[in-house]
């Protein structure tokens with residue numbers, strides 16, 4: 001069956017699927033694929049078409065305050081496949097510690113452990129086409145080069161794997177819309193509608209149930225969907241917007257009776273040139289500098305803190321990677337010559353590299369999305385993001401770098417220079433991962449979260465959320481593999497809900 | 500014990516040789532590094548290049564104003580003792596004995612040696 005164009009749907013139409021999935025990014029597509037062989041009649045509503053379109057993209061624009069962040073219409077894509085149309089494919093499972101409630105990290109912890117996601121990682125890995133699920137086991141097998149020797153301590157050689165669209169000549173990461181279009185067209189119980197923007201969730205009289213959804217097209221079409229169940233899969237920013245903007249009955253918005261929706265926004269900070277890594281023995285193995293292939297995986301090394309070190313030192317996650325080769329200044333050359341000689345090693349062929357990192361942020365309720373007065377072309381209120389990053393977040397990463405420096409000296413393999421200390425220095429070379437998380441956080445207590453452990457919105461019998469907006473604590477790992485595993489778990493739950 | 504003339508001559512010979520050797524050694528040092536003798540040469544001689552060490556030491560001293568060479572030298576002698584410097588550093592680093600100079604993470608003893616080099 002081919003996709004339906006919502007612009008052709010007559011005004012006033014009422015659709016009645018079993019389940020409506022709002023959003024056709026990796027989360028929505030994963031859910032549709034996972035429910036393929038069930039009797040559940042699914043309608044997937046996607047705001048965009050098959051390709052980028054600036055009028056649709058404009059619907060994502062918003063305001064920002066606080067720390068400089070990417071404009072809201074530049075940090076995501078509103079067409080079929082969502083942000084996977086230009087994601088980087090970096091993948092890594094969250095670590096068990098990321099799920100733990102930690103006394104020293106306010107608001108931390110998931111309602112379950114990583115073991116809960118374990119059964120879903122293999123399938124998630126297949127969907128992102130990142131080869132066999134190897135990650136840290138890569139260190140144990142043959143690699144095309146040597147691991148950087150590190151003395152015993154809190155940092156270890158760890159690995160990312162990369163999504164790689166197998167049929168694609170350029171080996172780009174899997175763009176879910178194009179990659180899975182044919183598979184989706186072959187699902188008998190699925191209707192997939194493009195150019196269908198959900199603009200509101202309308203509650204039933206008892207406010208315990210979403211009665212219907214309003215759908216609008218940019219060509220002026222308006223119709224409604226009356227499903228038994230709903231999954232929001234509009235991405236980590238738009239899931240919150242849709243809940244907040246559906247405020248005709250409850251003024252705070254759907255699911256927002258405890259003022260949690262939109263709070264705890266997070267992304268991974270990506271400060272560049274954070275440190276200089278010197279390798280005494282010469283050139284570092286290629287898989288630290290770029291993606292390489294081994295054992296069927298496209299991978300790259302990171303110098304990651306161990307879970308034990310993070311627990312002991314009370315540290316957030318960080319995944320430092322080698323950026324590029326750099327030249328040392330006079331003091332740097334003196335430091336390397338003096339230290340290597342004192343350690344009794346030859347550093348005459350030493351190579352220096354800059355280190356960047358992906359950095360976890362501590363959960364912060366004030367890093368949040370709120371509605372503003374301006375409206376988009378479909379009449380929906382736009383968002384404002386208040387972005388924050390604390391000095392503690394930087395200090396946590398610095399402690400990891402210091403430990404890495406110590407371990408290099410202990411192994412007599414190299415040394416490290418810290419290149420950022422003040423807040424201004426950190427912020428001066430700051431990128432962001434475009435990993436939108438936390439705005440509909442998962443917590444068993446409705447006062448502390450928007451969805452429960454099954455991703456069901458507290459207090460609403462038929463509304464669920466898929467995607468990284470439910471992550472209550474973020475880790476440093478890239479979100480997509482993990483949100484897909486979580487969506488597969490949700491699919492299993494929904495199969496039970498539908499009996 | 501009676502001291503024979505022969506012993507005195509031998510001792511004298513050794514002394515002469517030692518003094519001469521000392522002059523040659525000092526002369527060689529002066530020629531090589533052009534450094535006047537200091538009370539810390541036993542430590543500073545463990546450095547690869549005093550000029551390099553001085554560069555780092557100056558930065559380190561900028562952030563450690565109460566550094567006193569005599570106290571630091573005593574501590575360094577105690578820590579390093581008769582060990583090879585590299586062995587002493589390995590032990591030190593394993594126990595967390597690191598510090599920062601100009602952003603560089605270096606063993607505390609290396610920082611101490613550099614600071615000494617910068618203070619003489």
Ligand SMILES: Cc1cc2nc3c(=O)[nH]c(=O)nc-3n(C[C@H](O)[C@H](O)[C@H](O)COP(=O)(O)OP(=O)(O)OC[C@H]3O[C@@H](n4cnc5c(N)ncnc54)[C@H](O)[C@@H]3O)c2cc1C
Nearest residue numbers: 023025026027047078082083088089090198235467478480
């Ligand atoms: C530049 C960039 C690089 C990235 N690199 C990586 C990476 O290397 N590794 C990694 O793990 N992650 C990366 N990400 C993040 C990754 O793309 C997201 O985690 C992932 O796409 C989220 O999937 P999703 O389905 O939850 O949301 P999205 O991908 O945002 O998809 C949401 C979908 O919902 C649709 N939609 C939105 N609103 C409505 C509405 N009202 N009605 C109907 N449909 C709607 C959108 O059009 C879109 O198709 C990157 C993102 C960007 C932008």
